[in-house]
Amino acid sequence: MKLKKFFQHAVAMGIDYDPRGKKRIEKMFKKQKEREKKLEEKEKEYFDVERTWNPFPDCRIINGADDAEFTHLMVGIDIETPEILLADRLRSKGTKIDGMLIHHPEGRALADLDKVMPLQIDLLAGVGVTVNQAEGLLRPRMSKIWRAIHADNLFRTERAAELLDLPAVCCHTITDNLVWAFMEKHICKHEYDDLGEILNAILDIPEYKKFAKKGNPPIIVSGSRGSRPGKICATEFTGGTNGPEEFFEAKARAGVGTVLSMHVTEKSLEEAKKHHVNIIQCSHMASDALGVNLMLDGMKKIDPKMTFIEVSGFVREERKKW
Numbered sequence: 001m002k003l004k005k006f007f008q009h010a011v012a013m014g015i016d017y018d019p020r021g022k023k024r025i026e027k028m029f030k031k032q033k034e035r036e037k038k039l040e041e042k043e044k045e046y047f048d049v050e051r052t053w054n055p056f057p058d059c060r061i062i063n064g065a066d067d068a069e070f071t072h073l074m075v076g077i078d079i080e081t082p083e084i085l086l087a088d089r090l091r092s093k094g095t096k097i098d099g100m101l102i103h104h105p106e107g108r109a110l111a112d113l114d115k116v117m118p119l120q121i122d123l124l125a126g127v128g129v130t131v132n133q134a135e136g137l138l139r140p141r142m143s144k145i146w147r148a149i150h151a152d153n154l155f156r157t158e159r160a161a162e163l164l165d166l167p168a169v170c171c172h173t174i175t176d177n178l179v180w181a182f183m184e185k186h187i188c189k190h191e192y193d194d195l196g197e198i199l200n201a202i203l204d205i206p207e208y209k210k211f212a213k214k215g216n217p218p219i220i221v222s223g224s225r226g227s228r229p230g231k232i233c234a235t236e237f238t239g240g241t242n243g244p245e246e247f248f249e250a251k252a253r254a255g256v257g258t259v260l261s262m263h264v265t266e267k268s269l270e271e272a273k274k275h276h277v278n279i280i281q282c283s284h285m286a287s288d289a290l291g292v293n294l295m296l297d298g299m300k301k302i303d304p305k306m307t308f309i310e311v312s313g314f315v316r317e318e319r320k321k322w
């Protein structure tokens with residue numbers, strides 16, 4: 001597989017499972033293309049052409065030519081300079097590694113992380129929160145994230161990959177969309193007497209089982225094993241990063257009883273408890289690995305020659321279908 005092809009397939013898979021829906025995404029592209037046409041000469045330099053076809057600002061090729069070979073990959077949840085050095089070390093010992101697949105964004109994909117967050121509005125609309133309310137609550141949080149990331153040292157990983165000539169791609173919200181869709185289908189749509197039963201169902205998923213055996217199981221952080229679940233949703237799996245804590249009150253009012261999440265902030269947890277919303281924290285790494293696995297299963301179907309070396313929180317599990 002070539003690098004650009006890999007990324008184009010990845011974007012297509014992310015769109016297939018996006019809570020915004022294909023129509024809305026097409027509209028976004030159209031608006032961006034129109035905007036591009038109207039730009040003044042000075043603005044053109046800063047226009048991100050990527051936005052005319054890729055609706056995931058936190059997913060991007062951060063190093064490598066479009067036609068670079070990208071078949072044998074090192075895959076990690078967090079890949080920074082240490083993992084790039086590890087790849088180079090393994091290569092010098094004879095291991096075949098063409099490039100790096102990274103989950104958590106780096107470089108420009110990290111610089112633009114806040115820009116994928118409006119996806120959360122559609123995610124919440126799916127559980128009955130009005131779009132105006134979700135948007136109103138989300139905007140201040142987005143600007144906080146933007147300011148926080150803005151001060152980061154954003155391009156270290158990208159530079160290391162450049163120096164060691166390793167193509168690298170970040171797929172963040174793309175694979176988080178997949179794990180969200182997976183959890184909605186395999187966990188949320190079923191009926192359970194109590195939260196304990198949900199924990200057991202999550203543990204039947206191989207990635208969660210693997211991490212649980214290593215001491216990182218799904219845990220109930222709000223509610224208890226015997227609590228009744230009510231309406232279950234997996235709204236904390238995709239959309240860039242955690243939304244504002246006020247989302248928990250909005251979800252409670254919309255009729256949500258239990259939220260599955262990868263990680264929760266202390267403020268959100270407090271808010272959830274106040275509104276009697278149960279939360280199951282499902283293991284961050286297991287959840288991210290699950291999303292990446294679903295994407296890699298799709299890639300394997302396109303190019304069966306692909307191979308993956310697991311590092312930095314990623315564990316490979318293959319599925320024929322889901």
Ligand SMILES: [Fe+2]
Pocket residue numbers: 103172176237287288
């Ligand atoms: Fe993730």
Ligand SMILES: [Fe+2]
Pocket residue numbers: 104262284288
């Ligand atoms: Fe993550």
